[in-house]
Amino acid sequence: MSEKKIAKVEPLPEEWRGRRVWLMDALLHARKQLLMKRGLWMVTGGDTVDSLHSFTIGWASNTQFNGEDDLEWQDFLDWLRDVKHEAPPEGWHVKYLRDCDGDHERAALKFLDFAAEFVALRRKSPSS
Secondary structure (H helix, E strand, O other), X not given: OOOOOOOOOOOOOHHHOOOOOOHHHHHHXXXXXXXXXXXXXXXXXXXXXXXXXXXXXXXXXXXXHOOOOOHHHHHHHHHHHHXXXXXXXXXXXXXXXXXXXXXXXXXXXXHHHHHHHHHHHHOOOOOO
């Protein structure tokens, strides 16, 4: 009997080795994969904006269940709500899908672009 693989297994990014990987790091990785036209499934296992939403909830829950606080993720959600006014009651994934005329990849990229913008602002080097 032969074994089938349904997904390509790739090594973790080199910069992740030997350190704790936070959700914002994973979101930047997902954005990079989308920009390389590799699709969301490389990170989330699905190709819809809903898979990205579920991915974020799962990652955040796992972090919490392991007794850790991901302050950068919480700060990002606050920034998205308070600064960008992009945290609607129906959920960002619903709004962004509507904003992007049903295009799941564009909706996911809209969220991931906000994540990249936030990280760029927050993680500026001291010499900047």
